[in-house]
Amino acid sequence: MLQQGWCIGLTGGIGSGKSTAGRFFAECGGTVIEADAISHQLTAAGGAAIAAIRKQLGDSFVLPDGSLDRQRTREHIFQTPHAKQTLEHILHPLIRHAMLENASAAQEQGQRLIVMDIPLLAESPQWKPLLDCICVVDCDESTQIKRVMQRNGLTSDQVQQIMHNQASRSERLACADMVLRNDTQDLMNLRQQVTSVCQQLGL
Template identity: 45%
Template sequence: MERGAPTSRWRTPRLGVTGGIGSGKSTFAAMLAARGAIHIDADQIARSVTAAGGLAMAPIAAAFGAELIDADGGLHRERMRALAFADPTARARLEAIVHPLVGQATAGRIAQAEQAGAKLLVLDIPLLVESGRWSGQLDQVLVVDCREATQIERVMRRSQLAPEAIERILAAQATRRARRAAADIIIYNDTQDLERLRAHAFRIGALFGL
């Protein structure tokens, strides 16, 4: 499902790219970057602010205590993941700390890209649909979609997580139906055919003048 490129209200068109864990959304975003888009990865920014010395670490330590800090001084991701699944309010508290910092860093990168004359901004946002705060900041939303069975298989292969752990992650994310309902463009990526995915990226890039 595709529509033509919209007229952007900003200096540079903004395409939000999202999808569930293991869908291939970051691979697709990177392919658009290879075509000349500027790729802004919200997940990478979140990891940087929760790494040792990151801006989120002092408030995280104050909110959750030393047991959620790893030996290097960054967020202990395994313990936080377990806590978030056991206590949904913990996840909300963490997001209240991290999300504003990610938003500030993203805005800074957008401004830099616009000043540099970028043709297209690709905002790679895992929780685009879940957060509900991005719709007014994007021209279009592209969803990379696949079957849940495919997601589980891919994540098991790359992360060695148990299927039950992956299923809990999937349950905490938006459903496929919700993501598809929010999409202007849907790319179905249920195979390991990277050339087919690259062809989709070529076509989408062309819509935005890449």
Template identity: 40%
Template sequence: MSVRHFVVGLTGGIGSGKSTVAALFGAHGAALVDTDAIAHRLTGSGGAAMPVLRAAFGEDIATTEGALDRVRMRERVFADASLRRQLEDLLHPLIRETARRQIDAAFAAGAPYVVLAVPLLVEAGDWASRCDRVLLVDCPVELQRRRVIARSGLSGEQVDRIIAAQATREARRAVAHDVIDNDGDETALAAAVSRLHTRYMALAGSEKPG
């Protein structure tokens, strides 16, 4: 059976467990394309997006090493929604093009399917239309909040602002084909990923459906 280029869009709110789920799919053999990782490379020291961002927002948004000062930038875009839109308009086309190249390279290398991790899949652009399937990792907002505060050192107020700026759980569920409720233990999460991997392999045409 020939292999079809099958892309699963992975999304979820901050603290929902997307990175853990992506790693579990990777352990099953799926190729991973992570838009957050792409964004960090583009805005790192010497990153391709930095000249454009410095020209648009000023030299003070860069660290002494030439990377994006994410704390300063976060403060500015949360204080002014027009600046957030400007940042997205500059950065997102670069992220999309890099993601497209990585997806093409993954299939050229023989990947059975690609997991495209896009935290803002619902909020930003046409990501969902690029995916054959949308997988949502979901959990209650209070659990998101506790996880992010514990791992990031951000204040509760800062985390609340980030959550408020993202799509609601209801909006994400409305576009999702599959949902993993990540409010249990690691064993349940791994089992859910394993079941979906089997399904995605079948849908990709890599195996005959059982």
């Protein structure tokens, strides 16, 4: 939470348009801190999470250049639930620490709107006390599937498997203080909703 201003948690299922909404918040002057971007930094060559991943999961999950083998890891965690938990136990505290450090730095620079882009926010109750409100980007599940199939070249079954490993739509909506509807291809509509949120917050 910020002493002066707002710290918003932004989340949404795969294909919901969460990243696009984050870009619109940035256009409104907010500082957007992305959990996924930090995760990639932590698992790049020389990243802070690599040693623990090598120790917990094994050398075969680290590429010769010293970065995480993302494809092998993705396939493994879909097949082995405890591997997913192991990876999360390594990454989540590091991601949280880095995001809070970045937020603190932005606040010191006078930023009045910080947006924490957290895909697994609904699954991570420890975040809620640190946020002023939670904003969920929402759309029909059929729209999510269609978008991800077109964007990533996946099959419907593959997309549904990814969605199965995320919080359900109802679980995300249950934790929402505000909802941005994004069922259409009209990005102007989503932009207007984000602008409206910023106006409501007095920004």
